[in-house]
Structure formats: structure tokens, C-alpha cells
Amino acid sequence: xxxxxxxxxxxxxxxxxxxxxxxxxxxxxxxxxxxxxxxxxxxxxxxxxxxxxxxxxxxxxxxxxxxxxxxxxxxxxxxxxxxxxxxxxxxxx
Amino acid sequence: xxxxxxxxxxxxxxxxxxxxxxxxxxxxxxxxxxxxxxxxxxxxxxxxxxxxxxxxxxxxxxxxxxxxxxxxxxxxxxxxxxxxxxxxxxxxxxxxxxxxxxxxxxxxxxxxxxxxxxxxxxxxxxxxxxxxxxxxxxxxxxxxxxxxxxxxxxxxxxxxxxxxxxxxxxxxxxxxxxxxxxxxxxxxxxxxxxxxxxxxxxxxxxxxxxxxxxxxxxxxxxxxxxxxxxxxxxxxxxxxxxxxxxxxxxxxxxxxxxxxxxxxxxxxxxxxxxxxxxxxxxxxxxxxxxxxxxxxxxxxxxxxxxxxxxxxxxxxxxxxxxxxxxxxxxxxxxxxxxxxxxxxxxxxxxxxxxxxxxxxxxxxxxxxxxxxxxxxxxxxxxxxxxxxxxxxxxxxxxxxxxxxxxxxxxxxxxxxxxxxxxxxxxxxxxxxxxxxxxxxxxxxxxxxxxxxxxxxxxxxxxxxxxxxxxxxxxxxxxxxxx
Ligand SMILES: Cc1cc2nc3c(=O)[nH]c(=O)nc-3n(C[C@H](O)[C@H](O)[C@H](O)COP(=O)(O)OP(=O)(O)OC[C@H]3O[C@@H](n4cnc5c(N)ncnc54)[C@H](O)[C@@H]3O)c2cc1C
Ligand code: FES
Ligand code: FES
Numbered sequence: 001x002x003x004x005x006x007x008x009x010x011x012x013x014x015x016x017x018x019x020x021x022x023x024x025x026x027x028x029x030x031x032x033x034x035x036x037x038x039x040x041x042x043x044x045x046x047x048x049x050x051x052x053x054x055x056x057x058x059x060x061x062x063x064x065x066x067x068x069x070x071x072x073x074x075x076x077x078x079x080x081x082x083x084x085x086x087x088x089x090x091x092x093x
Numbered sequence: 094x095x096x097x098x099x100x101x102x103x104x105x106x107x108x109x110x111x112x113x114x115x116x117x118x119x120x121x122x123x124x125x126x127x128x129x130x131x132x133x134x135x136x137x138x139x140x141x142x143x144x145x146x147x148x149x150x151x152x153x154x155x156x157x158x159x160x161x162x163x164x165x166x167x168x169x170x171x172x173x174x175x176x177x178x179x180x181x182x183x184x185x186x187x188x189x190x191x192x193x194x195x196x197x198x199x200x201x202x203x204x205x206x207x208x209x210x211x212x213x214x215x216x217x218x219x220x221x222x223x224x225x226x227x228x229x230x231x232x233x234x235x236x237x238x239x240x241x242x243x244x245x246x247x248x249x250x251x252x253x254x255x256x257x258x259x260x261x262x263x264x265x266x267x268x269x270x271x272x273x274x275x276x277x278x279x280x281x282x283x284x285x286x287x288x289x290x291x292x293x294x295x296x297x298x299x300x301x302x303x304x305x306x307x308x309x310x311x312x313x314x315x316x317x318x319x320x321x322x323x324x325x326x327x328x329x330x331x332x333x334x335x336x337x338x339x340x341x342x343x344x345x346x347x348x349x350x351x352x353x354x355x356x357x358x359x360x361x362x363x364x365x366x367x368x369x370x371x372x373x374x375x376x377x378x379x380x381x382x383x384x385x386x387x388x389x390x391x392x393x394x395x396x397x398x399x400x401x402x403x404x405x406x407x408x409x410x411x412x413x414x415x416x417x418x419x420x421x422x423x424x425x426x427x428x429x430x431x432x433x434x435x436x437x438x439x440x441x442x443x444x445x446x447x448x449x450x451x452x453x454x455x456x457x458x459x460x461x462x463x464x465x466x467x468x469x470x471x472x473x474x475x476x477x478x479x480x481x482x483x484x485x486x487x488x489x490x491x492x493x494x495x496x497x498x499x500x501x502x503x504x505x506x507x508x509x510x511x512x513x514x515x516x517x518x519x520x521x522x523x524x525x526x527x528x529x530x531x532x533x534x535x536x537x538x539x540x541x542x543x544x545x546x547x548x549x550x551x552x553x554x555x556x557x558x559x560x561x562x563x564x565x566x567x568x569x570x571x572x573x574x575x
Binding site: 010012047049066072075 | 144145146147149151154158159160161162164172174242293294295296307309330332333334335336337338339340423464466468469471472477478479485486
């Protein structure tokens, strides 16, 4: 089966395989996975993907979900069509 | 395709004026009062955008504004959530290609132009929890402002065509849609409640003893809602699961399918496979049949059906097979779902080779659970915890629904996944508590809070409630009210 077609982050097109590969390389910190793959940084702000990523980390490392910190939620928490606030509150680091 | 005949709902009466919209230059019929995604779906359009990196087709998923899977360009402006944006005559809609910039000619609204609205209590979310919070905060003496990002108030209730279970005399046996109508009418009639629909809260801030909710109205206006207390009743979001091609257009959350057929009268599909045999999956199967859709099967990974026996028995009687210990392996189709491949699971939850079955369906419904929508509370700085019994991360709060930030309250599915009755009771408690916090109410209202807390405890005394109570114990700060 083609793991590369299992999409975890719809907003930024990140697959299960890409995340598992990072974990296999020893990168298990969710913030670091976020920086490297841009999961959670799309217009939905990770609402779809972060829970899935946490489950992958839990499954592969044996950690409990409770032990995995949730990445920060930033303003705006919803996609903003007009580019409003783009300067004042940019959430891309 | 649109639904014209339905045993419970009358869409011909509900639809507004017929208008024209343009999709990729092609004219299409639409009706006033429906959202862009609904009109496009009715015209057979499933692909709403292509993703940025891998150029994969994408369509609807949640249909309530939460997943951002339905972004389109409207009159040249990208990032418009088509599922909650109403059609307008002459609107030009195009598929979005990944991330797109706003045209140079368009001037985004400025902070200094933001409209300012003042109240004692600002409520985010107009589902059963938010509406009850508004009605009761207003009764208790507060000036209330309620905002909701959907064009219609009522939250998840507006799509529940079935009669409600539960033992509360007031609403048991009443259809969800009807409960929504009753609450909306009460809120609309109350002079102390101001209602803003099509208004998305995007951030919560604090300035001295005042709180600010920043929102975007109708995709273009910046609005500042100021108040002393805030109630967050933002509901829940549907869960996604990993399987091959799980982003193919036509893989919809159960709630999205209900929105299509029960709220807007659009036939969601011809043939459906449902993933998940909890109450939501079972009820959905039944509602799909009412809308004239064929349900091929319901698959469930667990060894037994999760939903109530009565619902399962009804579904089986109607001839829909329920395959337990089965999972979905992949969706297939070119630009949209054409087939679903499922397989049986062994004791270790691994698919058993050779047990694959193919279902020719055009929609796959995911009824695999909901998760509390806590993003605003998290952004505001409220403490959160992962509580399995409440279906995900939730905020810590006390028996009056106050979070770890004074003056910010939570209610309904956002506080933990339960059901409409508990959402309404929690909403009432949060609303009165917020009114008290704002200083506009008097302590005689504490009695009403206590009474409602008792009702909640009573309601949760059943087997399902026990599980929830375990979870609530874990999130509670301060004294536990039982
Ligand atoms: C298929 C199905 C069947 C069900 N059957 C039953 C049943 O028989 N009995 C029962 O008791 N319950 C039932 N429920 C559950 C019930 O519908 C929910 O528990 C209830 O609607 C939760 O209410 P709520 O007010 O917390 O959230 P919701 O009803 O989800 O309302 C939340 C509102 O907040 C708005 N919102 C969210 N974020 C923002 C934002 N940032 N800015 C502005 N607005 C925002 C949304 O637009 C929405 O209108 C069922 C649910 C489903 C899916
Ligand atoms: S799905 Fe990952 S940010 Fe939206
Ligand atoms: S935001 Fe529109 S489908 Fe989820």
C-alpha cells in the first residue's frame, strides 16, 4: 500500500510517511516536527492534523497522548480572506 | 442534485430567490440563503481547490467552517470558506490553487476602521450551548452579544431531523431542528441580546478588566466585541482518520453530509459507505435513506456496535449491513471518490489479507467521533488537559464553567463532547455565571445555577453519563460539584 497517499496535514500536504520518517530519525518533538514539515501551520491551524500527528508520535514512541505538549494556537484562529491582520499578527515564524 | 421531497423537511418552502453564480466562468443556478459549497455540490461540483505542494484535489469536509478544506476564490479574493459563505447574485467563484495572494487592487480592512460593539457578556457560538447562555445571561440582567460564524444559528441542532432522546420533559421527543427554532426565537425576541451571524471570532484578548473578541464579519469587516465576560461555546470538530487517499473529494464528515441534506436540501450522494457505527453513524444511515440515498454498508473497527441498540436494530431492519471489525484501507477515484476498499481486522487491529471488499460509492462518510473546538480558549491562555472521556483536549474549569482565566467561561461540546441537553444546561450555567461576573446580575441567581447543576448531575446519572463524569472529575479545578 502506498503510504505516501495517506494525508495527515491537508492544509500543507504532509503525509503519514513524512512524519514517520522524521520520528524514525529520532525527531519526536512535536514543535520540531511542526517546524520541519509545517504541520499545523495551514489555514485550519492544525485542527485537522495535530491530533493525528499526536497519535502517530504516541504510537511510534510509546508516549501517552497526555505527555505530548500541544503546539501553541495563534491568532487568527480562522482563515482570513482579506489578508486582514497580515502584518499586525503574522503567525508564520 | 437538490432534494425536493423529504418525509420531514420542506425545502421548496425554505429556499430563497433563484440567482446566478459563476464557477470557473460557467453560470450555475443557486438560491439565496444557501452557501457557495452547497450550491456547487448541488451542481455536481466536488473539487473546490487544489493543494499547494502536491496539487491534490480537495473538497468539503466539515461543512461548518472548521477545517479549511473548502477554500475558494470569490470575486478574486482567496481563502474564502465556501461552506459558510452565502451565495450572492453574480458571484464569481474559482478554485483556489494552494496559497494565493490577495490582488494588489484590494485594500484589506484596517484596525482603525474596526467596528466596535459593546456588551456585558460576549458569547462565541450560537448552538444550543451558546443560545442558552445568551438567553439566561440576558434574563439575569446582562447585555449580551452573541456571534456565530455560520449564516444560521442553532449549531448542530439545525440538522437533527430525528426526535431527541433524553429524559428532560421539555425537549425529549422533540426534533432537534424544532429545539433550535424555539431557542433562536427566544434569543431574537430578547431586547438585551444582539445577534451577529456570519461572524468568525479569530482571537481573544484582555485589556485591564475588559475582554476583547476580535472577529471578521462576512469575510471582510473587522469587528471588535468588547465585554466584561466571555462564554466560549464553539462546539466540536469532526475527526479525520488516516487511510490512503483520505483527502479525496467525497470523503465527508458525517455532520457535513447532514448539513448538505438536512440544512440545505442538497442530495449528498447516490451511494454511501459509512465509517463508524456509533450513534452518529447509525442516525446518519437512517437520514440518508430518508433523503433517497443508498447506504451500502456501515463499517466499524470495534468488535461491536458503539451506538444504542435501538438505532442499530432499526438500521439492520432497513437492510443496511453493519460490518464490525472492519476498517477502510483506501479510497479510489480520479478527482473524487469512486470506490472504497475495506478489510477485516485481526485481534491486533491489522487488516487480514484476502478479506478486502470493494464498495462502489461516491461518498465515504466519516462518523469517527468529534473533538472539542478549544482553539480560542487555548489561544487566550486557558489551561488545557487531554481527557479521553471528553474526547480530546479540553480546558480546565470549575462547576460554574469558568476556565482558569477569570471571566472566560466555556459550555457545550467545546467543554467536552456530550450531547445537546447537557450543552443547553451547561450553557445556562455559563450564561448566568458570566452575567454575575460582569456585575450586572445579583446573587439570587446563584440558586438558579445550583438548580441547573442538580439537573445536570441527574441527567448524567445514566451509563453514558458515568463515563463523562469521570472525565469531568479530571478537568475540574476547585470544588467538585456532584
Ligand atoms: C448526527 C448527530 C446526532 C446527534 N443526536 C443527538 C441527540 O439525539 N440528542 C442529543 O442530545 N444530542 C445529539 N447530538 C449532539 C448535539 O447536536 C451536540 O452535542 C450539540 O449541538 C452541542 O452544542 P454546542 O452548542 O456545544 O455546539 P454546536 O451545536 O456545534 O454549536 C457551536 C456553534 O459555534 C459556532 N462557532 C464555532 N467557532 C466559532 C468562531 N470561532 N466564531 C464564531 N462562531 C463559532 C459554530 O458556527 C456553531 O454554530 C447529535 C450530534 C450529531 C452530529
Ligand atoms: S491540516 Fe494541518 S494545518 Fe490544517
Ligand atoms: S471549513 Fe468548509 S468544509 Fe470545513
